[in-house]
Amino acid sequence: MSIVGRGRAGGYTLAMPEEDEKYKTLSELKDKLAMIMGGYVTEKKIYGDDSISTGPSNDLKKATQIATKMIKEYGMSNKLAPRKYGTDDEEIFLAQEMQEGKNYSEDTATEIDKEINALLIEARDRAMDLITQKKEEMEELVKTLMEKETVEQDEFVKIMNGESILEDKDSGEKASQIENKQEAEDKENNEKSDENNKDNN
Numbered sequence: 001m002s003i004v005g006r007g008r009a010g011g012y013t014l015a016m017p018e019e020d021e022k023y024k025t026l027s028e029l030k031d032k033l034a035m036i037m038g039g040y041v042t043e044k045k046i047y048g049d050d051s052i053s054t055g056p057s058n059d060l061k062k063a064t065q066i067a068t069k070m071i072k073e074y075g076m077s078n079k080l081a082p083r084k085y086g087t088d089d090e091e092i093f094l095a096q097e098m099q100e101g102k103n104y105s106e107d108t109a110t111e112i113d114k115e116i117n118a119l120l121i122e123a124r125d126r127a128m129d130l131i132t133q134k135k136e137e138m139e140e141l142v143k144t145l146m147e148k149e150t151v152e153q154d155e156f157v158k159i160m161n162g163e164s165i166l167e168d169k170d171s172g173e174k175a176s177q178i179e180n181k182q183e184a185e186d187k188e189n190n191e192k193s194d195e196n197n198k199d200n201n
Helices: 026-036 038-047 057-072 094-101 106-133 135-148 153-160 165-200
Strands: none
Touching: 026 038, 026 057, 026 106, 038 057, 038 106, 057 106, 106 135, 135 153, 135 165, 153 165
């Protein structure tokens, strides 16, 4: 996770899979949707509905694409028949889609929209609940990002478990300072001991 801009992005979160997976389950995709919604709901919670920015637009696009595939291609709806809705060469533009890519009725299209919206609303609400529950950890994460700009996966896990990466850093610096001071004192004592030996000789 980083607040350093990359291209057109003001910052980014890169999720690394624990293992190479070819298939995703319904629960895994729902988790992914909630994660993607994190930036959007955080802006709403911190700045309010009237101050939401264009920042999360790419996240909303990704979430919509995933939710659409879940309903139209993966059969992950209990309210629709288990089939694929639309064709592989479905066109992007609505007018062309209605003529070429759509293989279902308007009533079905309405149900598809409802199911997609339900997934996105569920993801939004889950993200909001998590951010509310983890308020202190989120504040620590913000503080850490402002200090370090980038947080690695193991550091993120520590922060979400209530640990402070910045405290670890400060403790390490203090330990290093103490060690350096001790080495300086030992060196000084050794030099004094050598001088005393010379005087005695």
